[in-house]
Amino acid sequence: MDTPPLPFSARLRAATQGAHTAAEGQQYVTALVAGELDLAGYLDLVVQHHALYQALESAAEVMRADPVAGGFVDDxxxxxxxxxxxxxxxxxxxWALRTAPNPATVAYAERIRAVAGTSPVRFVAHHYTRYLGDLSGGLHIGRAVARRYGLTGQSGAAFYTFARIDRPKAYKEAYRARLDALALSPADEAALLDEVLVAYRHNTAVFAALARHVPAGPVLPEAVA
Structure with a gap:
């Protein structure tokens, strides 16, 4: 008996696992989770996230009614x-006058703007890469950040709080089921996979740029006043 083919979401996950691991293993991420960064080092990540989600969520408004991408747009x-x-x-x-994204983030945001508002499958690729990451390793990072800096969802770590998603695991399973239900051509599948890899390369570059915050020695505990 022939083995049934893997669902698209499983094939996508397997094909991008190496890129995902490379991004997660960046020195900045390791130091952030270990509590080795000062508050400025964490703040810089928030600045980069703002630029990226501004680009992605602008594209989401364009794609909200699209028959392929619209099913993934969720407030x-x-x-x-x-x-x-x-x-x-x-x-x-x-903050807007005193902070700015770094060049790696600008390049990432420009890529999102270039493709996510015009290509439904490439929009889905960036959407998948960012939000499923937020609901996976991002939640772990959020807990580490809250402990390190004494933050709550209302005082500096709101990014990591999904008030309208009670069960992240179930949400991710439903998300992958939507991916599997898409009627994608082989060319569409290839484009989506390619763009996820592009997103991971950009994300890795952003973390590499943030590595300037990683200290040579231990950092004393610090909390928001």
Missing amino acids: ALTRLPALEADLTALAGPD
């Missing part, structure tokens, strides 16, 4: 208001 995932609240808590109400 329960929206991160931009939380990021703006975090930046206000961490850097003050004038």
